[in-house]
Amino acid sequence: MKVKVAVNGYGTIGKRVADAVTSQPDMTLVGVAKTRPSFEARRAAERGYAMYVAGGGTEADFTAAGLAVAGTVDDLIAAADVVVDCTPDKVGRENGKKYQAAGVRAIFQGGEKSDVAEVSFNALANYDRARDRRTVRVVSCNTTGLARAASVIAPHWGVESWEATIVRRAADPGETDRGPINGIMPTFHLPSHHGPDVQTIVPGLAITTTAVVVPTTLMHVHVNHVRLSRPPTDAAQLLARFRSTPRFHIFAPWEHVDGTPQVMEFARDRPTGRPDMMENVLWEAGTRVEGSDLYFFQAIHQESIVVPENIDAIRAMFGLAPDGPASIAMTDRALGIPHP
């Protein structure tokens, strides 16, 4: 029996999770919920997703746009084994009461605080902790990127200290009402919340984070300086380890990928599906080991990196895979992410 998945909130993350669910062999999409018609709702209809009306939306709005409505978000919840909540920050927590009342399991996103769910989750780092849970929180894109990297670095070379500066994109590509257009905005919460959030996944990791916001829509970039307790002799060793781990992509110098614009151009050239980069992106030229000091950049595609994590979270909650690596392999094969 396939697990019946509902997606509540059909924006940047929700539409990607919906597509990802439909591509998996062991789960089925019962429908998606949205507040108003839009080009994205139209696409959902074209893909055959049952559309349910959420929030302050009305069926009349959808019908006027020629889009069929299957019911309300409550109908959708009633039909599901698990709801993946992809509504805006803070709304998810409110929705949580509804899910609990309906007796349905729920996955929340990283925009909610960690106590929204029994456990915070990242597939590489703590898959087993989500087993059989009724509520799971998939951490945010930046936390996911750091947790993945930590899950490779910490066990193999030991982390004495980790400094990460997060250079954040100011808006998603389709968001036109957010700035700044020309300028840099420091995030005055010092150190930033990302460090403690990583620790919900990798307890005790000695990580300190800071953040700035910059006028771009493509990706975040993390500037990392890690002091290792058992450093490798050179960066090649470390890169080899990243290459053999799923959900990392390493660019070679001859590929002439000088920054996030070329990374996303690479994603657009991928043969199938959405132009996403669900892996952590590293560069050979941007990874350096000097004594016990490791420096590396990683670029994080804020729109898509958590999508495979949501799928793995479902699998962990319902026992659909023997372990994390098995789930990750299934997910990535279905999504077309190259697997080492």
Place this chain on the structure above:
Amino acid sequence: MKVKVAVNGYGTIGKRVADAVTSQPDMTLVGVAKTRPSFEARRAAERGYAMYVAGGGTEADFTAAGLAVAGTVDDLIAAADVVVDCTPDKVGRENGKKYQAAGVRAIFQGGEKSDVAEVSFNALANYDRARDRRTVRVVSCNTTGLARAASVIAPHWGVESWEATIVRRAADPGETDRGPINGIMPTFHLPSHHGPDVQTIVPGLAITTTAVVVPTTLMHVHVNHVRLSRPPTDAAQLLARFRSTPRFHIFAPWEHVDGTPQVMEFARDRPTGRPDMMENVLWEAGTRVEGSDLYFFQAIHQESIVVPENIDAIRAMFGLAPDGPASIAMTDRALGIPHP
């Protein structure tokens, strides 16, 4: 017998034309030529395209990157029935001598002046003029967009005068060495070259164009004001005509597509292939008829709009289709462009 197509120059246009050729039933890609290895060359290899070394490039560079080389660009030319030249502006004209010497037919892009070829081409507007030609020039993205619109408007409602201001994107998404970052650059050539270029396709069209460059990478936008000699009673009539013509896409107000960021987000949501928008993009809310005055905006995806035109040009040159509409239908079906 399929027509053997070579693509010389594997950048923004070349890589798209190569993919487009491989999807057509009546042509085959004999290979692509590139000067140096890059992430795009790697993708070509993964797609199985034979790679030939062009310009100042060396086979050694490719081999060092682990990319197989099939020969030089001269070998590629020798193996082809037609070369689609997608090299940078001005280089195409130089290459033309080589194609002529080799006795191979050639298609040039709009970055070359019109006398580079026997005829300038747009599939909707003048398909028949390219029949059996040995050299054809596919006009630039902006000229293509204007020529398509003119081919609908002029015959049905008559054009007294047409003013178009072309608001140009400053760089393609993967180009990181072009500005401006914050500012508007007028194009001091007044009126701009686009008007006369449209007239190479639609002779005698009373069009006047001007241009500015703005700091965005996504699309150009044309601001059009047309005085019609036989105006429709309302915009709905006109929009119906656009809707029934291939290679036009019209957004409805309820889709909430407020500008080029949402247009490209729509393209990214398309189910298959590259996130491109090969159609002229218009808006219901951005099209108005007032007496004999027609106002409309159209957005032009500079990276992809000429791709189907290159395919149709091949078909016209080799007599692969009975007429323009038949060729367009074949091309669009193969490329996944919705056909009215």
Place this chain on the structure above:
Amino acid sequence: MKVKVAVNGYGTIGKRVADAVTSQPDMTLVGVAKTRPSFEARRAAERGYAMYVAGGGTEADFTAAGLAVAGTVDDLIAAADVVVDCTPDKVGRENGKKYQAAGVRAIFQGGEKSDVAEVSFNALANYDRARDRRTVRVVSCNTTGLARAASVIAPHWGVESWEATIVRRAADPGETDRGPINGIMPTFHLPSHHGPDVQTIVPGLAITTTAVVVPTTLMHVHVNHVRLSRPPTDAAQLLARFRSTPRFHIFAPWEHVDGTPQVMEFARDRPTGRPDMMENVLWEAGTRVEGSDLYFFQAIHQESIVVPENIDAIRAMFGLAPDGPASIAMTDRALGIPHP
């Protein structure tokens, strides 16, 4: 006796008008009103401007910041002969009731509809219409730029038709919460409101306008195509006329001013005061006459172009100068705008 001027609203326009008033020999600044403390309020204090609390603001907030408060906005109104209202769009109309009740004259900005005041105003175009009025509306930056140009072109060469595309900056330099970051937004109101607004100043002018918004903070750019009834023989004649008219600045080719970034750099190099460009900016290379067709670009500094107009409006209302040219000369001398 100097005219006592109050400035209500101390943002982009208000702070400039306040400075401009203090530099004039025939008016005095009684104070400025602001809702909350900020770096701009601090600067007002350093300049010695009496600060009055407006809107939902409280005196306590200012005092906590170490800024002295002179009273409420009502106190300010009571002390003034005229209030220059520089509050956000729509707020001015509401404030108008208050001004009327207090029996004080008022100047509104172009964000309000034209019926907010007895007359819409531009110093070059219709100075005399504001004489002895109790309420005047200084039109918006784009309308001001077009009205100024029309006041030169129409009387000398006659306007058969005028097409202007307004390429608008999306945010002011200090605004960080407005987008788009990467994209072009058409203004779906077709034709745009600017045309009718120019006609409130130059009645019957055959002008049609359209607009797009682009991701820059520096200046607007107008792309103009005018059909003249009595064209000059060449652009030089026209440029000479612009050069001899106040509030126009023409760049020569050898100055290497290729777009708005260099225009604003020019403004920053000016020896005194704020780095503003209160003139219409034209280019020799960007002005062309071809038969009866005139093409020209003009750049408009949205932050400052209306500032001298507000000063002239005060002078017209209170009969402080014999005529428009005399007022303009006084204003410009005091503001350091080069005068022909």
Place this chain on the structure above:
Amino acid sequence: MKVKVAVNGYGTIGKRVADAVTSQPDMTLVGVAKTRPSFEARRAAERGYAMYVAGGGTEADFTAAGLAVAGTVDDLIAAADVVVDCTPDKVGRENGKKYQAAGVRAIFQGGEKSDVAEVSFNALANYDRARDRRTVRVVSCNTTGLARAASVIAPHWGVESWEATIVRRAADPGETDRGPINGIMPTFHLPSHHGPDVQTIVPGLAITTTAVVVPTTLMHVHVNHVRLSRPPTDAAQLLARFRSTPRFHIFAPWEHVDGTPQVMEFARDRPTGRPDMMENVLWEAGTRVEGSDLYFFQAIHQESIVVPENIDAIRAMFGLAPDGPASIAMTDRALGIPHP
């Protein structure tokens, strides 16, 4: 006798240094050298600076533009006691031979490597080292900002380790040919060259730096994490020290300066001169002490921060002031920089 100063190179830095020299009581500007006419050359003429032709430029070009020429750059060098070289990176080193041959002293900018001069210089950190030197290098804007901060922090609280991520602006406001327009570019030199460069000023400082380039023109931002050996009990102590040191500007929360756009808006509101921010800019809300950890952001105005340093370097070389603090006070008073 005033020191006779020549400025070779009249771009972003050169034009500011020239203005700064003319405002000092103990030095005189003998002239400036430039390769071609431009709006900046015109401004120099308006300010009465003698113009000398440099590089590949010709007198004829200047004369055609109506700009008087005083001679060649060699004439300028012959007339000076010291040349401030503000030519592009790498050109300064080449020019150095010429200065040496002419027996004139020289100041170079931070785009040259440190061995271009006898000593690298920052007024707060090592004024005395430049005394009586014949060649001095004023370090780059980012190095200047870090050296200033280090000269406050290191002596008072001791630096165990300092991590700085430098978020760099991609172009100056008037540069229109540099990108990226939308994206983040990591600087693959790891750690970046800024750390060793700071150590030419503050020997032995345990600083490690990394850098990224982002699409803005306004300012760089440094994200700093310093481990202190003798930490203050709270940030207020540290901020008080910064406030009492020249060339630091601290914003309070009530000023609502959320990022670099408002910082530069603050600079534009300054009552006199160019809209520059020659101080290191810090924020109360962006400075935090937690145990021995100090976190702080600082914004650096790349166009102007080195300008007062060039003036102080001249004073040190010629013994014009008794010590660094005295020189700094003279410089800042003349430039209008608020002095604590």
